Amino acid sequence: MSARPLPRRRGPLVGVAVAAVACLVLSACTSNEPEDSGDNETTASTVSSNDDTGDTVTIGFSGPAADHGWLAAINSSAQEAAEKYDDIELKFAEGTNDPSAQIAQVETFINDGVDAIVLLPTDGAALTETAIQAMEAGIPVINVDREFSSPFAARTTVLGDNYGMGVSAGTYACGLIEDNDISDPVIAEIAGIDALPLTQDRSQGFADALEACDQEVDRRVAAEFTVESGEEVAANLLQAEDKIDIIWNHDDDQGVGVKAAFDAAERDEFAFIGGAGSCNAMDWIEAGEMEATVIYPPTQAADGIKLARLIAQGKGLSDLVQVEVPKRVVLNAPVVSADNVAEYRDLCFDS
Amino acid sequence: MSQDSVRVEKAALHTATPQSSLAAVMGSGVGRNLGLVVALIVLCVVGVATAGDNFASVDNLLTILRLASVIGVVSIGMTFVITAGHIDLSVGAIAALASVWCTTLATQTMAEDIHWIVMVGTALLVGVACGLVNGLLVAYGGIVSFIATLAMLASARGLAEIIADRRTQIVKVDGFADFFRADLIGIPMLVWMFALVSVIGWVLLNRTTFGRRTVAVGGNPEAARLAGINVRRHTVMIFGLVGLCCGIAAVMITARTTTGSSTHGTLWELDAIAAVVIGGTLLSGGRGTIVGTVLGVLIFTTLSNVFVQNDLSSSAQAVAKGLIIVVAVLLQQRLAGRSSHTT
Structure with missing residues (x-):
């Protein structure tokens, strides 16, 4: 993974960002329950002096x-x-x-x-x-x-945005496959607790994004968001495939265990993508031991x-034409890789 | 046994119908373990048939053994406590507390100054101490083991969370990780530890007074007391022994994951009890088998491996695990019913 040339990952990310903004604007426009625009709403300024x-x-x-x-x-x-x-x-x-x-x-x-x-x-x-x-x-x-x-x-x-996390990871994976010209890639997914809706959302997003570049998840295992379970399923996963090209692990907390299993098996031929954005993950990205992680913003x-x-x-979001603060804001799930890890370093959290 | 009776038995074996001799063999301790071996072989055949070389590789075998090691050590301890007629629900929580305690900043700093063995010592001490508390509560406090260890389950994990501040503590002492994550003659250190604990456990249960007392206490505590066994002291020792196993398991899981965490050991108590029970140890006490427990652990770990190899969901795996427990116990009851042998 460390030997792999770092691809430039701008295109798909812009696409995700555009989609997220569109989603934000759409939901702001479509959620128009009359009861909500109550008496306390005031006209808002649209100039960008919001920080004054x-x-x-x-x-x-x-x-x-x-x-x-x-x-x-x-x-x-x-x-x-x-x-x-x-x-x-x-x-x-x-x-x-x-x-x-x-x-x-x-x-x-x-x-x-x-x-x-x-x-x-x-x-x-x-x-x-x-x-x-x-x-x-x-x-x-x-x-x-x-x-x-x-x-x-x-x-x-x-x-x-849990679904968006999956989409970001999948889009990034598609980019890696394209940039490195991998034919018939083996893609593995290490999910979190399978019974939770958020896990299903993340997996669905990942599958949908992969489908866009005609790929699918070849191996899927589920851990329990704990280090121990991450280590166990990752150890078994590595035995199931001699060679893996891409692994997306949903959660950087269980990622500590996943990484321990990789190290124990001395395997690093794949691009290891994480999720959440812990400081451990950012350390690994900086050290070239991890390809990227998808942020779930804290x-x-x-x-x-x-x-x-x-x-x-009584102010609005100055960059929107609409004079009021949107009804619903779904945050983007950006991918942090070696290219931009310095930018996101301050947002990381200790797991 | 006189030569005559040996001859009579041999003759009986020869004249018996094939069916009844099979039943006799199956009813004995060897037979019960044979059943488990057959189950394990069936699992392996399924693994080879569905996953081929990926399953049959040496690497995969060692992975299965390495993953089985930690829960295996806990299950050996659990075998003793169940044989003695008790239960220990706190094994996972004790291991979590021990793993957290041995990876605190203070412990790791001390380990760097002195030797990584400090971390091992800390984990073992914490494990034994918790086990002894369990034992004292059960033996002298008169609290049923189910309740006493349930209380320990809650409070040990709570204490682990307090100490770790619910963070994952990463092992920074190189010597510790290097030693326990290394291979010895091509076999992972964790597997050696599991093997060693199993052998010692087998000798302790089958070849020592301690083992015979454990069986006696589990079979009939009153009779054991009348026979001169200090039942209370023995109970405390048994729980201390389980605690020691939890401490060893904590060292192993800390090495395996390179972390100490209050989330380690979640539901180990159920995994260990399941392995012990399908192994053939009586849940009511009075009979225990280390070999059966080891086979039970291997069956569950192999099952997980086969399921991942075939890309099947963890939910399907849980269903299969439940089925295996029921089938194994039903089979054992049949076999035990046919035979008067006990081991």
Whole structure:
């Protein structure tokens, strides 16, 4: 893998980016429930002076306990985003995995009369009623990562894109196959917990993107997002094929185990693509031990804070013609390779 | 046994119908293991037939053995505890705690200053300590082992999460990884460790007083007490032994994955119990077989390998695993019913 010349991967990425923007604009236009454009909506400015200090707004943030690297990064990046603005007063509730405790936190925000609430629910369905209460009290709620079960519970929803992750990985794989002129490539996929919808979304995206270049997944195994399971399935996978050209592993946390299995078997003839964007993965990319990883951004809550500020100040997204902040933002799942790892280095998280 | 009776038995074997002699052989300990060997061979034949050279390669054989090693060591310990009439649900959690403890920054720094053996010692100590706590709770606290080890399962994994801050701790001590990830005479170190633990386990169970006491305690604790065995002390020792096995397994999984993590060892308790039970150890205690356990572990690991070789889903694999457990236990009950032999 390290000996492979690094291909230039611009074309397909641009395509993915365009698709993501199109998706964003489309969903912003199509989700037009009349009940949502309530009284608290104001006309927004469309000039790009959004970062200028405006009316001071109080934003309440509540999220789950930071029990693994990705969630810890969610919290810290949200706080950093708020600190950048003089006009944000952030009320940061202690992270909890107990929905009833989180409901209490949101109710406190409502009583305090905050200007906006950014909520990464421990369980989307369990927090929906409380979010609706906040919306009815005139407080816009920005829903991050785990979706509420009602469209009336959030003013804006910021989501990572699991299907898009698969598409990005698949598109990148197609590019590798084309650039290196690999005939009849052997493509393997190491999925996460198979019962989860997010795993199915990622796999579907991967399969769809591969289909676009007339390829398919030859070997698919599923681990459990743990290092141990990653090592086990990867060890078996390597025995099933003498030569593999491309391996996409859904998750960089289990990737530590996957990598250990590769090292134990002394195999590195394939392009190893990861997912999520942990610091370990970026280290390997820099060291030439990994081809690339697909980001599942831990900066979603930071984006939520920024959007909450704009909504509370009555501003829109200056680069969109539409005067209001979109109803739904699905973040792009970019591919980080040796070409651009320096750019994404700061966004990585410790697994 | 007098020569006469030997002659009579031989004569009986000769005159018996083929069917009943087969039943006699199958009913004995050898027969039960023979059943497992046949099952393993069938699995291998299926593997060769469906995956060909990829399955039959030396590399693949060593991979299967390496993957079987860690859960194998845990299962050897589990064999003792089940033979003694108890159960240990905390094996995976103890291994997780031991793996985390032996890879903390403090331990690794100390290991770099002194020797990587510090990490091994830490893991073994943590394992034995947890095992002894289990044993004391069961033997002197009067708590049923199912409950006591359930409590340990929860708290050991919780403690592991606290210590590791739910992060994956990567092993940075080169000597440790180099030693346990190396090959010795072409065979991975982990496989040697599994072999060694199995042999010691077999000798301990079949050739020592400790083993005979374990069987006696499991078969009838009251009778064992009346026969002069200190049942409580023996129970504590058994749980300590399982803890030691968990410590060894923790060292092995830490080497295999090059990490310590609170997520290591998830559901090991069920994998180990399944391997022990299909191996022929009685869940009610009083009879145990190390050879059966080793075969049980190999059957499950080979099954996983055959399924991945054929690109079948992990869900289908889980179904197959369940079927094997049921068929194996049903078969054993039939065989045990036909024969009065016990081993």
